[in-house]
Amino acid sequence: MSKLIVLLIIIAVIAAAAGGVYFYYQKGQVLAAGKASQKNEAFYVSGYVSHKKGREGQWSALTLDTRISDGDYLKTAKGSAVDIKFGKDMKNIISASEDTSLGIKKIELSGDKGINLEQGKLISDLKGLDPGSKFEIKTPTAVCGVLGTGFETIAKDDQTILKVYEGRVYVKGAGMQSVIGKEIVVSEGNQTVIYKSRAPEQPTPLNEDDRQKWREWKDELIYKMFRPFYVFFDENDPKNHYHPSGWLGDYDAIRRLSWEENPHSGKDCLRFRYTGKTPQGAGWAGVYWQNPVNNWGDVQGGYDLSGAKRLSFWARGEKGGETIVRFGVGGITGQYPDSVKAEIGPVVLSNTWREYQIDLTGKDLTCVSGGFYWMTDRNSNPDGAVIYLDNIVYE
Numbered sequence: 001m002s003k004l005i006v007l008l009i010i011i012a013v014i015a016a017a018a019g020g021v022y023f024y025y026q027k028g029q030v031l032a033a034g035k036a037s038q039k040n041e042a043f044y045v046s047g048y049v050s051h052k053k054g055r056e057g058q059w060s061a062l063t064l065d066t067r068i069s070d071g072d073y074l075k076t077a078k079g080s081a082v083d084i085k086f087g088k089d090m091k092n093i094i095s096a097s098e099d100t101s102l103g104i105k106k107i108e109l110s111g112d113k114g115i116n117l118e119q120g121k122l123i124s125d126l127k128g129l130d131p132g133s134k135f136e137i138k139t140p141t142a143v144c145g146v147l148g149t150g151f152e153t154i155a156k157d158d159q160t161i162l163k164v165y166e167g168r169v170y171v172k173g174a175g176m177q178s179v180i181g182k183e184i185v186v187s188e189g190n191q192t193v194i195y196k197s198r199a200p201e202q203p204t205p206l207n208e209d210d211r212q213k214w215r216e217w218k219d220e221l222i223y224k225m226f227r228p229f230y231v232f233f234d235e236n237d238p239k240n241h242y243h244p245s246g247w248l249g250d251y252d253a254i255r256r257l258s259w260e261e262n263p264h265s266g267k268d269c270l271r272f273r274y275t276g277k278t279p280q281g282a283g284w285a286g287v288y289w290q291n292p293v294n295n296w297g298d299v300q301g302g303y304d305l306s307g308a309k310r311l312s313f314w315a316r317g318e319k320g321g322e323t324i325v326r327f328g329v330g331g332i333t334g335q336y337p338d339s340v341k342a343e344i345g346p347v348v349l350s351n352t353w354r355e356y357q358i359d360l361t362g363k364d365l366t367c368v369s370g371g372f373y374w375m376t377d378r379n380s381n382p383d384g385a386v387i388y389l390d391n392i393v394y395e
Contacts (some may be wrong), residue, residue, distance in 0.1 A: 040068045040086035040107050044224035047080025047098070072104045076120070083224055086113075091128030092135075093221065097121040105138075114138065117155045123217060125150045125166075142194040143172045149188075150214070158196040163206055164188055165214040173199045226307030231289050231371040231392035234266040241303060242371035244270070246288030246296065249375070252279040254287065259388060264314040264353045269390035274376060276384035284325070286375030288332070289392070295369050297334020302369030308394040311342075311358045311372065317349035318386035324349065325376050329358055332370040339364040346380065349387060360394075 042049075042062055051062035054071045062074065068084050076082060076096050083095045086107040096102060100120025107113050113135045115122065126135055129148045136145040139155035142162070149167025153160065162171050164186045172183045175197050182199065186192050190203040191210075233239040235258040247254060255273040263269035274285055295301045311329050328343035340363045347356065372392050376385065 039090065040084065042066045042068060042082050042084050044081070044083035046082070048077040049080050049082045049096075050075040050077070068104060068107065070104055070106050070108050074100075074102055074104070076100045083221070085225070087128040089128040091126075093125045095123040095125075095217070097123075112136070117153055119155050119157070121152065121154045123150075123152045123214075125218070125221075138174065139194075141174060141196045142200070143174050145170045150218075152214075160194045161191065162186055162194070162200075163191040163210055165206075165211070171200050173197070222307040223309065226305075226395075229303070229305060229308065229394040231311075231313075231394070232270065232389070233391065233393075235268050235270075237266075242289035242291045243293050244287050244289050245293040246290045246370070246373070247285075248288065249282035249285040250278050250280045250378075251285060253277045253285050253384075256287075263388075264390035266390070269314075269388050271386065271388050272374075273386045274381060274384050276378050276381050278378060283379070284375060284377035286326075286373055288373040289371040290332070291369055291371060295332070297332045297336050297338075297369065300336050302336075302338065302367045303371075305365040305368050305394050308360050308365055310360050311392070311394050312355055313372070313392040314353050314355050314390045315347075315349055316353045316388050317351055318388070320349065320351035322349045322385035322387055323347070323376060323380035324374050324387065325380055327356065327358065327372075327374050329360070329372055330368055330370050331373070336367070336369070338370050339367040353388075353390070 042064060045062055045064050049062040050059045051066060052059045052073050062082060068086065074082060074096060076098050078098055080098050081096060083093060086092050094115065097120060100122065101118040102122060103116040103118070105114035105116055110130045112133050113129070115137045117137050117139045122137060124135070124137070126146060126148050129135060134145050134147055136143055137153045139153065139160040141158070142160035144153055144162050146167065146169045149169060150165045151169050152163040152165070162169060166188055168188065169186050170183050171186060171192060171194060173194050184200050186203045189206055191206050192200045192203045194200045229241060230239040231242045244256065253275045257271045258268050259271035260268045272287065291303065292299065292301045324345060324347045326343050326345040327347060329340065330338035331341035332338045342358050342360060342363060344356065344358055
């Protein structure tokens with residue numbers, strides 16, 4: 001009996017140890033996943049921006065989508081700028097203007113965040129801070145802190161200018177040794193100046209020019225953050241977001257193939273043959289790229305493509321002279337309609353690849369289920385037509 005008890009104790013100890021190992025493994029996995037979900041990165045780079053990892057790192061040119069980590073340093077040259085997004089939901093944005101030097105104190109994981117602004121201008125739009133956390137920008141003459149808001153900090157040798165566009169920001173004067181004077185709160189629509197070794201000045205209202213620049217900066221963000229979004233890249237490529245599932249009119253007069261001979265780029269392109277016959281009696285035919293497949297507005301689908309300025313694609317005919325009556329995007333109706341419809345045409349194709357664009361400037365792209373379509377008819381192509389399409393992409 002005693003041997004059995006000892007054996008049971010040993011088994012219990014092993015099980016507890018295994019459970020502890022599993023707990024720490026799971027905890028590690030959760031932390032790793034949490035960290036991986038944060039893609040603190042430069043989503044817009046203009047001109048020349050220098051970047052280094054830590055004080056002892058080597059300066060190098062910052063490129064688009066570079067990961068930004070705690071302890072990094074950034075410098076923007078004359079005529080240059082960089083925008084960075086951070087946080088789990090990527091809703092926190094800082095934008096450094098030209099001739100700006102800054103150090104990333106802390107932007108990763110949860111909790112308080114901080115930037116050391118050595119000189120220059122930094123605009124901050126903070127919509128995704130953790131509850132109860134704060135964001136502080138420290139300059140040579142001030143400490144500016146916020147609990148979720150939009151503001152601009154300008155650091156000079158002998159002064160800091162704080163402009164608050166949204167929310168409220170607290171600010172304190174800062175010297176070499178300690179904080180100077182009492183903390184004040186600057187409300188939305190006001191600004192203050194903090195001179196070297198002095199307490200903050202009393203806030204004064206922003207002028208209309210400042211307010212307008214803030215609105216323009218916010219509007220530009222949506223375009224800066226947009227990345228190429230493919231309707232078609234290559235056959236069965238994961239970059240593809242729509243499928244050519246909507247066949248219209250004389251749909252039996254259309255044949256589709258993946259074509260590897262002479263694509264514009266990549267491994268293949270799309271080949272469509274229109275016979276010019278009228279099996280459905282329509283006299284015309286076309287194909288819609290849809291999300292999800294066969295969605296004519298009867299289900300919720302599509303993508304929010306706000307920020308795209310155009311849809312571009314490459315096309316050619318087999319002989320040259322083939323006429324496509326319309327190329328377009330959107331236009332699906334129904335219970336869940338597209339928010340946009342835009343077209344070009346008629347287009348007469350050459351037998352060599354040519355790029356075409358559909359202008360989307362100022363269009364409502366919040367819901368696009370019909371990512372792309374083409375339509376032609378018997379009158380334009382009485383003997384039929386063979387067309388090739390490649391690299392259909394929102395930009």
